[in-house]
Amino acid sequence: MTTPLKLDRLRVVLVTPHNPLNLGAAARAMSNFGFSHLRVVNPYDVAFRTARSAVGAAKVLTDAQEFPSVAEAVADCTLVVGTTAVRHRELHHPLQRLEYGARQIRKQLTSSPVALLFGSEKVGLSNEDLSHCHWLMRVPAYGDQISMNLGQAVAVCLYELIRKGRTPSTRAKEKLATSGKTELITRNLLDALQTSGYVKPGASSAAEEKLRRLIRRHNMAAPDAELWLGMLRQILWKVKSSPTG
Template sequence: MTGLDHMALNIRIVLIKTWHPGNIGAAARAMKNMGLDQLYLVDPVDFPSPEATSRAGQATDVLANATIVPTLAAALADCALVIGTSARDRSIPLPALSAEQSAQQAVAEQTQSPVAIVFGRERMGLHNDEIQQCHFQLNIDASPDYPVLNLSQAVQLVCYEIHKASLIQPIRPTEAYPLHQELAHFQDHLANTAQAINFINSRHPGQVMEHLQAVFRRARLTRKELSLLRGFLTAVDKTDRRDQESDAAH
């Protein structure tokens, strides 16, 4: 079996609010070492920076072509698979994958739509609302005595696994998955409908919507299934409006 053209891999590395510019440069170098060239920076603290350029080595082209965006949602809008790296357990857990499993899935699905691997801040990692924008959580196996990796080291390890996975012809997915932006629109529609029919109290929503959003992310709905659910919500909206109009008439 033949592998894939590494530079053609539609996989982006997303770094959120990176504090140290040297980590950005080192991440760019790690990416180029392993044949990746799509670097997305979400609200970086210090970039462009001479230190980033210095740490990048021969990967200054990756830095020069980096996409800078203000929010994580902007970095993920056109992605159909989002994998967030985190060493911490969450109150609303996502399906967990190893670095190897994440790479295999990323290489397979990037043939249809962009894939994002998301890395959080050096000290705090990903916030809960950020990990909830992901479909899977990537856990890097490490010694329980000290399982915390430097940001650029984590990027290097994940990029290496992607490189290995790219050497094997992937099994292409048979279904098309919705993009992050399409799923976000569905979640907004779901929240609005849930409030309209008093399923949740807008003043005291609790974690109901977060749990519902996690359900649909874990389910990995196809585009066809998502369209069906949007149609269902639209029908519920119309029925609710008719009921309100009927009550007002009486």
């Protein structure tokens, strides 16, 4: 027995795209393969307006949602996957080959929304962007080739996702925490750590990313996340109400 792939549960998230042609190409690949939810984080403003208003712009593009941060763009997703072509970069995340990663994404899509992140044309995803991801997927490249262009990377990843139009039926799965919830946990935890002096004010950005990855690695079920939030809020109230120094 097979479950149909829920294409409308995938959010393709382009982080700070610069080139309107790439935006258009990404949208075109999406509609070509049957995906509809495009989210754009902090786009280079002129590029986004140009691409959107182009004659014959895909409906996917005119319907695209804009977000000021990755955190907000992935808040409703239970799985956040980053894409990378770089092989020599030091990564803090598990890295999956495209075909295996796509299989996991298909499985997750049967029950809840998944975000697939693509970085900007020049620099890819930043460490801050990556810290929102559960794991990374590598777009294959040969030897020391530079990365693909954005439209092609989107096309290849989406093609792999729809390559088999069905996935094996999965057991009734436990409901996973949304990224909005895990992000709340991260922030409460960070706040608690800063307030308590564990994290130095100057080092907070690296610490935040490290924490975020930690929480994502736990792959929390939704009720567990609620439990964590309750606990952290209590801790936070306590550390904030205690006298300094």
